[in-house]
Amino acid sequence: MTGEEILAEVMNAVIEGEEELAEKWVQEAINQQIDPLEVLNNGLTKGIEIVGKKFADGYYFLPDMLLGAKAMERGIGLLEPLLVGEKRKAAGKVIMGTVEGDLHEIGKNIVVMMLKTAGYQVNDLGVDVPAARFVEAVRAEKPQVVGISALLTTTIARQQEIIELLIEEGLRKEVKVIVGGAPINQRWADEIGADGYAEDAMRAVDLVRNLLKN
Numbered sequence: 409m410t411g412e413e414i415l416a417e418v419m420n421a422v423i424e425g426e427e428e429l430a431e432k433w434v435q436e437a438i439n440q441q442i443d444p445l446e447v448l449n450n451g452l453t454k455g456i457e458i459v460g461k462k463f464a465d466g467y468y469f470l471p472d473m474l475l476g477a478k479a480m481e482r483g484i485g486l487l488e489p490l491l492v493g494e495k496r497k498a499a500g501k502v503i504m505g506t507v508e509g510d511l512h513e514i515g516k517n518i519v520v521m522m523l524k525t526a527g528y529q530v531n532d533l534g535v536d537v538p539a540a541r542f543v544e545a546v547r548a549e550k551p552q553v554v555g556i557s558a559l560l561t562t563t564i565a566r567q568q569e570i571i572e573l574l575i576e577e578g579l580r581k582e583v584k585v586i587v588g589g590a591p592i593n594q595r596w597a598d599e600i601g602a603d604g605y606a607e608d609a610m611r612a613v614d615l616v617r618n619l620l621k622n
């Protein structure tokens with residue numbers, strides 16, 4: 409079997425929501441020494457994108473999306489130790505979370521994983537995180553960067569709410585704010601006064617690196 413065929417099986421396992429198959433094929437990819445990042449980007453992520461498309465088109469329903477997410481998470485679990493590797497001296501501290509009312513965490517978790525891989529210390533606040541909790545964490549933990557994820561058009565306004573609360577509490581200048589999630593773009597980031605936006609986890613790492621340079 410070629411690497412491409414294995415990645416196609418990984419992708420299909422996510423589309424079909426087959427956890428066991430996702431595990432089997434990700435393990436096979438690892439055995440065949442396929443770059444774990446490639447398995448993530450060209451196998452698992454491709455699969456979940458197709459799941460989202462099928463949902464949008466009315467072919468899939470919520471339980472199908474949930475099964476796809478579970479299959480993806482199982483695959484990520486196998487890749488994580490290979491990606492994160494050994495602990496290094498912290499390059500900086502980042503707080504991450506998904507906004508209140510939003511339960512999407514796969515993308516955020518990948519960003520967390522990539523930042524850890526790049527040597528950052530990351531405190532993941534989880535999902536459905538109220539604005540006040542973000543602000544409290546900034547006050548208490550003094551991170552250099554706070555990352556806010558939102559996946560629903562109905563929850564992206566929460567990113568703005570968090571920035572406004574940071575301003576109100578006199579903490580805005582203490583921390584760089586970065587935003588992300590499928591519906592987010594640079595224009596939205598500018599509009600709400602965020603310091604940066606990145607469309608995927610690799611770019612998120614570059615963004616944090618650049619922000620901490622200045």
Ligand code: B12
Binds near residue numbers: 453513558559590609
């Ligand atoms: C999996 C999934 C779910 C799972 C989530 C499971 C989990 N544990 O996370 C479940 C089944 C729970 C779910 C529920 C719902 N979902 Co949903 N879901 C998805 C799906 C298919 C994939 C999301 C995902 O994981 N993508 C893969 C990751 C890798 O990509 P990502 O999240 O975009 O993250 C990357 C970047 O955005 C970026 N990034 C992410 N966060 C951050 C943060 C920072 C700071 C930075 C810099 C970068 C960054 O880096 C990441 C890695 O590269 C999307 C479809 C899609 N195309 O997004 C729909 C989607 C987001 N869901 C949708 C909907 C409608 C819902 C529900 C409302 C459905 C319902 N009727 O109940 C509920 C809402 C529940 C809630 N309150 O949150 C819609 C949203 C439409 C809209 N316009 O708002 C989508 C777009 C599907 C669709 N096409 O209609 N969902």
